Amino acid sequence: MYAQMVKTGVDHIQSKEEMSPEERAFQDRVDQDIKIEPKEWMPEAYRKTLIRQISQHAHSEIIGMQPEGNWITRAPTLERKAILLAKVQDEAGHGLYLYCAAETLGVTRDELMEQLNSGKAKYSSIFNYPTLTWADIAAIGWLVDGAAIMNQVPLQRCSYGPYSRAMVRICKEESFHQRQGYDAMTKLARGTPEQKQMAQDALNRWWWPSLMMFGPSDAESVHSAQSMRWKIKINTNDELRQKFVDQTVPQAEYLGLTVPDPDLKWNAGRGQYDFGEVNWEEFYQVISGNGPCNRQRLRTRVKAYEEGRWVRDAADAYAAKKGARAKAQAA
Amino acid sequence: MSDQAALFEYLLRLGDNALILGHRLSEWCGHSPALEEDLALSNVALDLIGQTQLWLNLAGDVEGRGRDADKLAYLRDARDFRNVLLVEQPNGDFAATMARQFYFDAWHYLLLRELTGSKDSRIAEIAAKGLKEVTYHLERSREWVLRLGDGTEESHERMQTALDDLWMYTGELFETDEVDQAMIRSGMGPDLSTLHEPWLGLMHATAEEATLTLPQPGWAQRGGKRGMHSEHLGYILADLQFLQRAYPNATW
Numbered sequence: 001m002y003a004q005m006v007k008t009g010v011d012h013i014q015s016k017e018e019m020s021p022e023e024r025a026f027q028d029r030v031d032q033d034i035k036i037e038p039k040e041w042m043p044e045a046y047r048k049t050l051i052r053q054i055s056q057h058a059h060s061e062i063i064g065m066q067p068e069g070n071w072i073t074r075a076p077t078l079e080r081k082a083i084l085l086a087k088v089q090d091e092a093g094h095g096l097y098l099y100c101a102a103e104t105l106g107v108t109r110d111e112l113m114e115q116l117n118s119g120k121a122k123y124s125s126i127f128n129y130p131t132l133t134w135a136d137i138a139a140i141g142w143l144v145d146g147a148a149i150m151n152q153v154p155l156q157r158c159s160y161g162p163y164s165r166a167m168v169r170i171c172k173e174e175s176f177h178q179r180q181g182y183d184a185m186t187k188l189a190r191g192t193p194e195q196k197q198m199a200q201d202a203l204n205r206w207w208w209p210s211l212m213m214f215g216p217s218d219a220e221s222v223h224s225a226q227s228m229r230w231k232i233k234i235n236t237n238d239e240l241r242q243k244f245v246d247q248t249v250p251q252a253e254y255l256g257l258t259v260p261d262p263d264l265k266w267n268a269g270r271g272q273y274d275f276g277e278v279n280w281e282e283f284y285q286v287i288s289g290n291g292p293c294n295r296q297r298l299r300t301r302v303k304a305y306e307e308g309r310w311v312r313d314a315a316d317a318y319a320a321k322k323g324a325r326a327k328a329q330a331a
Numbered sequence: 332m333s334d335q336a337a338l339f340e341y342l343l344r345l346g347d348n349a350l351i352l353g354h355r356l357s358e359w360c361g362h363s364p365a366l367e368e369d370l371a372l373s374n375v376a377l378d379l380i381g382q383t384q385l386w387l388n389l390a391g392d393v394e395g396r397g398r399d400a401d402k403l404a405y406l407r408d409a410r411d412f413r414n415v416l417l418v419e420q421p422n423g424d425f426a427a428t429m430a431r432q433f434y435f436d437a438w439h440y441l442l443l444r445e446l447t448g449s450k451d452s453r454i455a456e457i458a459a460k461g462l463k464e465v466t467y468h469l470e471r472s473r474e475w476v477l478r479l480g481d482g483t484e485e486s487h488e489r490m491q492t493a494l495d496d497l498w499m500y501t502g503e504l505f506e507t508d509e510v511d512q513a514m515i516r517s518g519m520g521p522d523l524s525t526l527h528e529p530w531l532g533l534m535h536a537t538a539e540e541a542t543l544t545l546p547q548p549g550w551a552q553r554g555g556k557r558g559m560h561s562e563h564l565g566y567i568l569a570d571l572q573f574l575q576r577a578y579p580n581a582t583w
Binding site: 080307317 | 380
């Protein structure tokens with residue numbers, strides 16, 4: 001997911017009897033699906049967890065601009081170029097909504113950016129893979145946005161008001177991106193033999209990293225249990241992954257592409273697909289900094305931020321001068 | 332040169348300016364100084380890509396050889412491109428990008444405003460649509476010239492350097508050749524030299540407000556309109572046209 005393995009800082013789930021009166025009142029509101037708004041009392045762990053989760057999501061949007069941005073100047077038609085540019089632009093917009101949502105919890109965008117730039121904050125593992133061909137752009141739209149939607153649609157109902165409202169806006173755009181990605185993939189799969197090969201190669205490379213996006217099984221995780229209790233996580237990782245596989249496999253078949261999993265087969269008894277084991281060693285390596293592009297992604301981000309500093313400083317200085325002049329005129 | 336050939340050339344100039352500048356701006360996406368600028372620069376780039384499609388599709392219709400905007404954008408070599416030299420200049424720092432944009436936007440605005448009165452209704456329609464967008468582009472790039480010029484000492488210096496460096500590419504914008512003459516004769520396009528004064532007026536007023544110094548008139552680099560480009564264009568096309576060249580006749 002765009003936020004993976006978010007820690008809550010708790011070591012067990014409190015019973016209602018263990019809670020303070022404030023905590024109990026808070027949990028009651030959450031249980032009744034009443035949205036929590038920024039000025040209301042909330043447990044410190046809830047606030048901190050949300051900051052971690054929302055900022056991780058925001059960082060993923062920002063870093064996610066790079067692999068796709070990699071093809072903006074090389075998109076094959078003017079229309080594809082406009083669609084891709086608009087998509088990457090949407091991601092910057094999502095980053096902005098999410099940083100704003102995080103700011104309602106008492107942290108600034110600059111602080112969050114510093115955490116990202118210093119390597120302290122995490123972002124989704126998926127964006128540490130390279131986009132080698134045009135088909136990767138189609139595959140990202142289809143698979144990565146498809147996986148993101150699985151998680152984000154339920155999050156529209158999450159307990160924290162600003163996050164839930166940001167999700168509503170984001171989901172509308174993400175589902176559009178997913179359709180565009182699938183459309184681009186369709187063109188390739190129905191195109192020349194070279195294009196079809198390009199499409200299959202992209203599916204081969206993006207399939208497993210897409211399944212990793214949901215994170216390792218969290219059936220036993222106290223953090224996931226706590227997040228679900230707080231309703232800032234709605235489904236388990238395994239539920240979402242299964243849903244993604246069930247939705248995506250027929251789409252691949254329709255395109256005449258082969259999902260790169262020899263263990264994949266329809267289980268009529270369960271009414272779901274069985275699928276092979278994700279290589280979690282690779283996942284842990286990627287999230288701890290050893291993916292193919294981790295260093296490159298972070299360096300690019302830091303470079304843009306540092307090289308833009310003088311511009312942001314100038315804009316602040318100009319605004320201050322303008323404000324002072326307006327004040328002097330009024331006096 | 333027949334009127335038809337002149338019109339085709341003229342439309343290529345309009346389309347290629349939008350194409351190449353849109354391409355340059357799209358290079359910023361994900362690398363700009365703030366998220367707000369990623370959004371804004373992409374907006375301008377998207378407007379320009381949209382204008383490219385309109386101009387180049389019309390050019391293809393006028394030419395009548397079955398080429399549409401994509402064929403014209405992706406399958407011509409550098410010598411057949413007709414954009415002015417200014418728009419193919421590298422992004423440089425943010426000041427260079429904004430100086431290039433301000434020089435171009437001011438001219439583009441004045442030109443499109445004239446073209447809304449073109450005798451060719453197809454041109455007038457595209458110009459009217461473009462003018463709405465370019466009005467905003469100009470507001471934005473002018474605002475950045477002011478911010479950077481009158482911001483910090485560093486931003487002032489960078490903006491001054493950018494204005495100085497790019498100045499020699501502005502002369503070409505107002506030069507009138509046989510293509511422009513044909514357009515003037517048929518009432519399809521304005522005399523570009525008449526745009527120079529209002530353009531200079533805006534430049535001077537903005538530079539003064541931004542505490543910057545506008546360079547003195549001097550030697551102008553020219554040639555883009557006739558297909559004599561800088562070395563930069565070849566690299567732009569290498570990126571832009573890669574897939575169409577590597578996979579001929581594929582659809583995307």
